[in-house]
Amino acid sequence: AQKITQTQPGMFVQEKEAVTLDCTYDTSDPSYGLFWYKQPSSGEMIFLIYQGSYDQQNATEGRYSLNFQKARKSANLVISASQLGDSAMYFCAMRALWGGTSGSRLTFGEGTQLTVNP
């Protein structure tokens, strides 16, 4: 079974500042992928970044980076230089990769509502 925990229901950040959104996970799968998705108020689900459990380096995609600490089972999202358009709900998710028993389904956390203030 897989479990994703996002302990911050809401976060606030000043424009141009960096912000970290927390995510911890639990799984019995030997290899797994961790994802972050952004959901603006319009409702769509936008893929941001992916980290494989086997990756030695932390993933980065533009202003997004994933701070992966395997021993602590955490996969925090760091957004640098926040913009007003970053205001949205952010979901952490995970899925099993090869050798797992959880299939290919994504398991989501509860989400963190980020508000960027001007």
Added chain:
Amino acid sequence: EPEVTQTPSHQVTQMGQEVILRCVPISNHLYFYWYRQILGQKVEFLVSFYNNEISEKSEIFDDQFSVERPDGSNFTLKIRSTKLEDSAMYFCASSEKETQYFGPGTRLLVL
């Protein structure tokens, strides 16, 4: 950039009616999924589909739900007899490898 599309964007239906939600996955993707998100709640997995058959389904995906790939491009979710608690946003997703790309969703309201 290729994207997943879904129709309709909104659907209002009466309890007990059948609805069909449609999705066009990204063209070279082989794995397809349906998820739902009840208002204010987290996203829940419904079903995955590969090689023209269901590969996995959740406990939510009971006999009132079915999926089909009627042709080479469309992927549909049918709810046979809708209930009030089926009101939710329904997302289709597709993947080639690890990452699943989501469509914009269909907001279903059952009255």
